[in-house]
Amino acid sequence: xxxxxxxxxxxxxxxxxxxxxxxxxxxxxxxxxxxxxxxxxxxxxxxxxxxxxxxxxxxxxxxxxxxxxxxxxxxxxxxxxxxxxxxxxxxxxxxxxxxxxxxxxxxxxxxxxxxxxxxxxxxxxxxxxxxxxxxxxxxxxxxxxxxxxxxxxxxxxxxxxxxxxxxxxxxxxxxxxxxxxxxxxxxxxxxxxxxxxxxxxxxxxxxxxxxxxxxxxxxxxxxxxxxxxxxxxxxxxxxxxxxxxxxxxxxxxxxxxxxxxxxxxxxxxxxxxxxxxxxxxxxxxxxxxxxxxxxxxxxxxxxxxxxxxxxxx
Numbered sequence: 199x200x201x202x203x204x205x206x207x208x209x210x211x212x213x214x215x216x217x218x219x220x221x222x223x224x225x226x227x228x229x230x231x232x233x234x235x236x237x238x239x240x241x242x243x244x245x246x247x248x249x250x251x252x253x254x255x256x257x258x259x260x261x262x263x264x265x266x267x268x269x270x271x272x273x274x275x276x277x278x279x280x281x282x283x284x285x286x287x288x289x290x291x292x293x294x295x296x297x298x299x300x301x302x303x304x305x306x307x308x309x310x311x312x313x314x315x316x317x318x319x320x321x322x323x324x325x326x327x328x329x330x331x332x333x334x335x336x337x338x339x340x341x342x343x344x345x346x347x348x349x350x351x352x353x354x355x356x357x358x359x360x361x362x363x364x365x366x367x368x369x370x371x372x373x374x375x376x377x378x379x380x381x382x383x384x385x386x387x388x389x390x391x392x393x394x395x396x397x398x399x400x401x402x403x404x405x406x407x408x409x410x411x412x413x414x415x416x417x418x419x420x421x422x423x424x425x426x427x428x429x430x431x432x433x434x435x436x437x438x439x440x441x442x443x444x445x446x447x448x449x450x451x452x453x454x455x456x457x458x459x460x461x462x463x464x465x466x467x468x469x470x471x472x473x474x475x476x477x478x479x480x481x482x483x484x485x486x487x488x489x490x491x492x493x494x495x496x497x498x499x500x501x502x503x504x505x506x507x508x509x510x511x
Contacts, residue, residue, distance in 0.1 A: 321380035
């Protein structure tokens with residue numbers, strides 16, 4: 199285009215309408231290029247975020263600003279061992295645990311609830327597990343029950359609402375084996391959190407067996423509402439002994455670090471609208487925080503001990 203204009207100037211034949219049209223075409227092409235680059239960048243950012251989240255085993259609920267576990271997340275193949283709860287605090291997760299053990303249909307079942315601070319996230323979980331196998335006895339490592347995550351046919355319809363100091367944070371309901379929710383950048387002490395839980399069982403026998411187990415660990419009859427097939431209750435202060443890895447002193451140290459991470463996250467992402475924006479801001483200002491953002495909930499660190507257990511399963 200510029201060569202044409204130069205020729206016209208040299209020949210003294212500069213036609214203003216022609217130049218104007220050429221300039222308009224040039225401007226339009228520049229606009230299209232810039233717009234396409236911008237759209238590609240946004241798409242790439244969204245795709246990167248979704249890929250990272252799926253790889254961690256989670257999905258995003260932007261309406262509540264939470265992450266939650268996928269149905270067939272990689273965590274499903276690891277089942278449950280008490281050692282996982284013991285590994286949580288050393289991995290930076292200060293969470294209350296409430297395992298409920300009961301028998302039904304020829305199997306030993308366990309439904310466990312968790313709530314607390316998962317590193318950078320305030321969150322909670324309900325997990326459903328069972329086994330027909332005898333307990334494991336592994337010298338110098340583990341003596342106890344290893345549970346499998348229930349199969350699709352044995353998933354339960356579950357719901358919870360998580361509150362912090364009486365204020366609702368988020369709500370989830372789904373037929374699942376592992377109903378979770380994690381709110382990034384929010385700091386909480388486990389004692390500040392309460393779960394209002396509702397579980398629909400397969401039949402009245404299963405519900406009755408579960409409620410009996412709840413009473414055995416310390417829940418009172420008036421604390422559990424039921425219609426025969428559904429149990430509804432609050433999980434605030436755990437009745438079960440907590441993992442030995444949790445002590446008052448170490449909890450305080452770990453929580454101060456979690457609190458600092460959350461404050462830094464809020465500072466860096468202030469004004470960011472989308473998750474790609476937040477990730478880019480974190481990468482630029484504090485790359486060390488990036489892993490904490492992506493490693494949602496229970497990370498692969500928790501399940502490392504499975505490699506030692508699987509030879510006995």
